[in-house]
Amino acid sequence: MKALGKFILITASLLFVTANHAATTLAPIPATELFQEGALSQFQFSPNGEYTSAAVNYPDGKGIAFYDKKTNEFQLIVRIAQTDWIKHYHWLDATHLFLQFGNDNVVINTIVTVQDDNGKLRFESKNLPKNGYLVGQLKGSPTQLLFATDVGRSHFEYQLYRVSIEQLIAGEFPKDNRIKDLLNTDNATRLVYSQESNQLISIRMDAETQQINVHYRHLDGAEWQPLFSFNPVEFDFSPQQFLADGSLAVLTNKKSDKMALYRFNVKTQELGELLYEHPRYDLMDADFVEGQLSSVSYLAHGRLEQQFFTAKQQQLQQQLSQYFPEEQWQLIASHAEQKLLLVFSATNPGQYFFYQSGQPPQLIGSTLPELTKYQLAPSIKLQVKGRDHLEIESLLTLPVNRAKTATPLIVMPHGGPIGVQDTDAFDPTVQFLASRGYAVLRTNFRGSAGYGKSFSEKGVAALGEGIEQDIRTAVTQVRKQYDIGRACAMGYSYGGYSAMMLAISEPEFYGCVIAGFGIYDLPLLFNASNLKIQPEQRIRVERVIGPLTPALKTRSPVYLANKLQAPVLLIGGMEDDVAGFEQTHRMFDALKRAGKPVQEMFYQETGHGHNRWDLEHHQIGLIDQFLTQHLAARKKLTNAEQAEQWYRHAQLLEEGDKLGKDLAGAIKLYQQAAVFGHAASKVELAKALLNGEGLPQDLNKAIAYLQQAAAQDSAGAELLLGSVYSSGLYQPAEPAKANPHFSRAATLEPSSTAAFYIARASCLGLAQAVNWQGCLQRIEQQLKDYQQHYADSKTKQLKNAARRVIAELLLNGQPNSADRGRLIAILQSTLKAPIDTSAEITELRVGQYDLDRGKYSEESTYPRTSKNEFGSIIKALRADNSTGNKQTWLLVRWQRQFPDGRIQVIFDDAIPAALSEHLQLHSKLEYAMDQQAATWQLQVFDLHGQNLYQHQFVFQ
């Protein structure tokens, strides 16, 4: 029985482990599932091994989470906005974490405290009040940290302090704790602390000489000693660890062609004993355990390989190779006998496992769990000799559902061209293309990283010649061994240049070119601007391109445009300051003048690539369309795929940030997509028809679209139908019709704002019995369940909807004092300070507001135009001076009165107002329904419904 149980357990574990290989579908993988942020990363054990923490990104929350082995679930301990990411974090001691998160523009340092309250964990996060960074942590207890805090006014200037966790949280940096005699305190210097040797290390990049200078000293000493100096242009130098004899283990290619492991004598500043060198590949990493070299790692043919030197490590390697024979793995963390592993490959985006010797690995989770249902395409390693006998490695990916003959091929040169390499890890673009029937070839041509200095140097000045010859040689090999049909060349950055040159050199083989964010005029790189012509910048260009000579023109696609036969998809970022947008535009211009077929996609406010996933989806969808047209692995996109791409494009046209605003164009695309049954497009058309924006206002047509989309289970459609029937804006309110739509919206999407409208109907007794308790509980619960981070758009949407509904309930609902108190408490939960419930209003400005000039003009009647806003600036003063409160809530109502006397409430809102603050309350004749003849009225109330202010706006 026991043996059987063990057998079942082992089998189950193996199934777990090999989950990726038992995929069920060969369908084209949607871009949204390939191109997205991973769900898991940065796993760590707490110092005593009690907790396992990770950075998580799930639909219901993003941040740092604890993993519970028993339940296989994550518990979020720190929540960050969906638009931020965890930069890094680490455990300070058993109950404190240091966390740094933010985005491209913001960095926030935080300390998280973990408290165990009789088995229930509680977490408290405190953002650090000062800018700076954590340099290191001293050995021993209580926890002492070294923090570099920014004391500069106009520019970054740091001072280093030894502080406790409490002092850091409070922003207290006592003078006596300052570490004196720092070498440099500016932005070009970075401090690091070596805990093992109690040494401070100062790393400085000299902007003029380009030299990196590193010094060190004992933490409490004063004299700095040089550790090492080097110019990264000449060679690489990466310190790994101080060794027992005081020397430094470094990875460097100063004395060798490859990055190898050496002993560096700090006193003499000389490289000494060679500890390890791989004959073919640059080393990436070296680990030491108790002063002994335990492992080195490198990429061999793009695949992570590790050499282990201790018996224990070699045993681990042997054990894991049985469980993961094909995949690559990395040891992420270990505590006692427990290990955390990351396992990955071309077909596995990443899975994390617990591992303990003698037991099968236990899966924790996948970085892209949605992909486990697809069969991803593995890589085939190819090797060929270039024309000068240089060994060139390539990775070929064949589609899992490949055609029986003449498989179309996409040749995809990487960027760089120097210092970059293709790896045998998961690549979303490769899998996107392979799942659509294309083979993909990626070549580590001369100049690629990882193969030593001379291989890298052979790429210099080889653009358009040696590099593309290497790729051609690899393609020839593929064509000999596999049944390949036509091809397209596709690449980004340098890859865009290479794709053009390949197609120019072999017009009979390349049926199309896709080039993005590329360079196409080599001499222009030396002459791009008044700053880029400066000698230092030109030298940088020369180090890659070679010297500026007339011959560069003969290798520039701009000047060879008339030779290009293949149609081109040209993609660029109009704010690209790496390649320069003129490169792309000039290529486009040259192709147009030469009468060549070119389709352009130029993204506004975009640099050298995208920083939004929806733009990646849009771009790859465009590429898919283009390839289907010109390379035809499949006859055409499915209707669903085509509709989705139209919808994405329409969204960008409507938004107007990345593509020129074009509402008419967007509407046309929504209409095309709606014909193909796209539900979200129908919802957008309904909005346009309701508002009279882009289409003539037509309530019946709008409802028809919404009903179709609702039948397709669109929560958005159900919500909008509910609004149409409940708001009274489009037609007289019919709550009996509205309520079922709100209910269905909430069922389809539990986080929907529909919950508030369901509650509203319940509080106001709209086509149902009045039930204030149920109503209030629903509002409270919805906010509790679905509020995420205050900066997330979904949370803002929920809060705004809640405020509007609460405002209406306070004004129209006639709640008793207990219910009124509860409504106010919901509003109050978003404010830290207590609420003052009344105010005196002073009008400061009123009238039509000219946006360009920022001025008001008060008239007796206003022009009926959608161009200008109108409204008031008011100031709220304390009505009750007995309290010291500085905040209050005001209820704002906009309504209009028609000539027949009918009054229609446009909307209610609850606004937090700091007393004495100026509040700008504006509206606009934005939509078709706003053009009806009516007088508009702005009213302001306190929380008791007492009218504090009103003003009428009469229109011509």
Place this chain on the structure above:
Amino acid sequence: MAHGKLSSAIFYTKHLKITFTMEGISMNRWKILILLWAALLIACSQQVKSIKATDPVQLATNNGYLLLSVDSVINLEQLNVSGAKSFHLGADDLTKGKHYILVDLPAGDYQITSIKFNHWLRLQLQDGLWNFNVRPGQISYIGELQLKGWALELENRSSMALQYLEQNHTELLKQFSVRYSGPGDDHYFEFVEASGGAK
């Protein structure tokens, strides 16, 4: 999330760009903010206005056309140029966004000397980085002056300038050839002409 890369060796890092740009404008942000200039200095140069598409084509002997574009995130008050003729461009031609400016000037060497943001704030530009030449009987295109945040750069966007001329100044293009006359060396206009493109 950039897909591919151009070697960081070719292109300056963001850090260096800021450093270099700061050198290019020869002072740091704080100095800019407290700098005050006498109105007298402004009175010495003549304001010129950009030629409109509807203006007649009349070029004096030994004059040439200067074409540049300005792309700024804020409204600018004045752009000052010294050289064969000292002149300045005014606020009407320097509103925020991207605008092409075409003026006719005596042929010769010029330098953009300073930019005035408003009544109190002027940016003095470092010598040697903002030079250009206007050739007689020609349209001399010098680039696009980009002001984004605190970075200022004169960038060669010849292909876009050519499109602008073809769309807005066809008559001018029939009579005068256009050449790049900004920092560095570039012959895209000549290439287009030789291929049978715009004059």
